[in-house]
Amino acid sequence: MIYTLFFATLLFPLKGALIRCRANFTPKVQLVPELPLVDDLQHVSQPRSLVGVLRRVNAEEGIDGLYKGILPTLGFMLLWEQMSIPSIVVIGYLHFGVYDQSTVLIIAIASLVKIIATVIEAVFVNRAVTTREDISSFSLRRALDALLSPTERKHPYRIFSIPGLLATCTLWVLYIVGTIGARHFLFVKHLPENFGNWEDMRPHIPLLVGAVIFSFALNALVLTPLEVMMVRLSIQAKATQVVLLLDTPPVETSGPVRLRTDKDGYTGLISCARLIIEEEGWDALHRGWWWTAFRGILFI
Template sequence: MKFLEILFLIPTLALSLAIIVPLTGVLVRFRANYNPKALRLDPEGGAQAHTGPVIHTYFVPTLLSTVIVTLFILLFLDAPRTRHGAYRAPEAGVLGTLVYSVGMMLISLPTAILTYRSITTPHKLPYFQLMQNLRILLTPTERSRPWILYLTPGLLPAEVLHIVIVVLGLGPLRRLLVPELSAKTESGLGDISIVKLSIYLVLVVLSTAILTPLEVIATRLAIQRNHASSEYNSVSQEVDGDAEETAEFSGAEEDVIGLRNEADPYLGLVDCGKRIIDEEGWMSLYRAWWLTLLGGAGSAFA
């Protein structure tokens, strides 16, 4: 039986990777895209809106891919699926889950930063030239002092706050309001209180209003490279050793996104949120909010 499960698992993983990996790239690019509201003058002297790259095609393909992968897993494997924004940890109480989740985040953070930068970089990354890719994605400061990635202004607070809300907020509320969803009983879901379930789903919606901006801000901060020199602060543009000649994607071949000038970096979590609102509008903080909402609502039935 195990052998048959493995045989089914391989094509399922392949299907998931083939669909989810590219669309994860779309999500990161969508949230990272810098599209300020500033006006500029056209050749005739009239004002026109900023015309940077605009990405707005994430909803439909991701929804379709989620439905396809979910149906395939439920019909053929009857296995639980991974949901965006869900923290799975050993049963060790609330504090144990919090420590575990923060620890896993710290371990995976450098990889996440490299992944986000790989997705958003305008440079072509050779498949088999690791060192060259690292020189493109990391500044000289980051290559000489890798731990500075953890000091990216505002990134750790954004990630930790996200975990705290999910683990210390939604987790206990779920166990308090709808414990039947966690308990495996023979009665199934018949004993669930519709009122309590509705209250929990309302709380999920409210939490989405906080979690989505944190996810957008974390994406922006993760792709912001760290610089240091005697003349510049820890996030300012470095002068030497940071601009190797590398090929870039052309607009015809790749949907290149707009990136914020590194010479004027975000200075932290609050500063990033404030600047996004001032420069791009508050709706930019809620890009792909529906995905965060689906993840929170789906976690109730995990």
């Protein structure tokens, strides 16, 4: 576990930059023609690549910005390590279990736990990375004030009613569970029991290569848009809050990336996908596809 946390800490700036890159609002046209572009006000170009976001964060926020959000990320990693249920049970049963009634029930319960935890993790981690406020490492109350809206602080269950987020996380988990099950029936069952015997494995090499390529492509095409929408939907409630303090800079003109703060926000999963395509193009839905594709091959 120590090595896992070490490598997660080492690679976290890349993950944080990926979250910001997916949250970055880059409209194809200026939505209000009478106003100058945000980029013109900042005299800089809007970063559209992972490397560009990394450079911008490092230039504007330094090392603290690169590691903003690491504490909730490591906290959820420890949670999954202690629980070990939603991921390991599902993967284990789908690959090696006997598909009877009890197995289906266990998979359903584990998947439900995974969905609930994924919603909570998306809200806290994505907001911690993209927030313009300083998050206190030693004050839970101040951290919650920075990450949750007033309504969510008063009624924490409201994070499950964020438009489209629960549906997106549900589809994300169902995709993972479904692809694991499909791989078991279409691929794993056809492999020999002795993986160490090369003569037994050699005839199955084309099937193995084909499965990896298909999984790579499917993750890039299907899983990536879901993860992009998870980021957008999870941060929307905080990004669209009205600023009441006169000495607080406008949200659009601060921070390494620009968040979508229009009054007409995403109203659901379909609305999120439609507006991203209309305002920013198809490319915005597949930001970081290589990250999701490679990572997906490892656990799906």
